[in-house]
Amino acid sequence: MSIEVRNLEAGYALKPILRDVSMRIEEGKICALLGRNGSGKTTLLRCLNALITPTQGQVYLRGQDIARLSRVEIARMVSVVPQSTSAPFNYPCLEVVLMGEAARLNLWSAPGEAARQRAKGVFKQIGIEHLLDHDYNGISGGEQQLVLLARALFQDTPYMLLDEPNSHLDFSNQHHMMSLMRQLAKQHGITMLITLHDPNLAVYYCDEIVLMQQGRLVCQGPTLEVLTDFNLCAIYGNNIQTDHTSRGMQVVVPKAIVMGAVEQTLVC
Numbered sequence: 267m268s269i270e271v272r273n274l275e276a277g278y279a280l281k282p283i284l285r286d287v288s289m290r291i292e293e294g295k296i297c298a299l300l301g302r303n304g305s306g307k308t309t310l311l312r313c314l315n316a317l318i319t320p321t322q323g324q325v326y327l328r329g330q331d332i333a334r335l336s337r338v339e340i341a342r343m344v345s346v347v348p349q350s351t352s353a354p355f356n357y358p359c360l361e362v363v364l365m366g367e368a369a370r371l372n373l374w375s376a377p378g379e380a381a382r383q384r385a386k387g388v389f390k391q392i393g394i395e396h397l398l399d400h401d402y403n404g405i406s407g408g409e410q411q412l413v414l415l416a417r418a419l420f421q422d423t424p425y426m427l428l429d430e431p432n433s434h435l436d437f438s439n440q441h442h443m444m445s446l447m448r449q450l451a452k453q454h455g456i457t458m459l460i461t462l463h464d465p466n467l468a469v470y471y472c473d474e475i476v477l478m479q480q481g482r483l484v485c486q487g488p489t490l491e492v493l494t495d496f497n498l499c500a501i502y503g504n505n506i507q508t509d510h511t512s513r514g515m516q517v518v519v520p521k522a523i524v525m526g527a528v529e530q531t532l533v534c
């Protein structure tokens with residue numbers, strides 16, 4: 267159940283964005299997609315979910331070219347946690363999560379009691395049972411992000427695509443969410459691609475990293491092999507580097523912090 271991308275080119279109208287992107291993520295791996303703003307991460311996720319049709323190249327899920335699959339077939343395989351949490355609807359959170367069942371229902375049927383119980387179980391798993399009956403538009407951005415995560419988990423697919431799923435979450439929930447993702451990938455063999463802006467979350471939780479720059483894939487490999495000073499500098503500029511905590515864990519920090527330059531600036 268790997269994800270395979272071959273020589274992908276894609277963009278918007280006359281604006282090419284992705285150029286010659288090829289990569290492979292093996293089953294059960296949790297892969298971080300890192301890159302500067304506008305480097306093409308969301309565009310790549312949209313191609314993997316067939317929301318954008320590539321101008322060249324192919325995406326294979328379970329060895330099947332997704333260009334040949336119907337929307338329903340794709341929805342049974344791929345769940346998405348989108349970057350934006352805003353929604354044109356205002357349903358109770360439980361109903362939002364139950365929408366994850368849509369691809370498994372016939373046209374005129376609705377989720378039954380068993381589906382409702384399963385959905386409630388997912389709320390509990392994430393620790394948001396208190397949001398069950400709240401209106402989706404009446405909760406915070408971080409809470410909305412957790413509800414969208416619940417919907418994706420409820421959809422119960424072999425592939426998950428998460429686009430900055432932590433952007434609204436507090437420190438504790440960021441780690442809770444990432445460790446839950448890791449647990450799911452390992453226990454259920456779910457293959458995940460997660461765009462992140464904090465490389466440290468990739469260090470702690472992801473098996474591998476894909477680095478993107480200006481629509482091209484710069485590098486893919488095991489997390490610590492990819493997060494070298496050289497690669498970080500090439501992607502993010504000269505003010506970032508790796509360091510180690512007192513327990514020997516690799517972390518990514520701004521150079522100014524390592525050299526004490528921030529304190530010097532403050533004193534001045």
Ligand SMILES: Nc1ncnc2c1ncn2[C@@H]1O[C@H](COP(=O)(O)OP(=O)(O)OP(=O)(O)O)[C@@H](O)[C@H]1O
Binds near residue numbers: 283303307
């Ligand atoms: N709907 C769209 N129509 C036209 N251009 C778009 C559209 N969405 C994104 N772009 C452009 O495509 C490029 C890549 O955007 P994309 O959202 O894939 O980047 P990203 O790496 O996910 O960025 P970020 O980290 O800021 O979310 C950017 O130049 C962006 O302006």
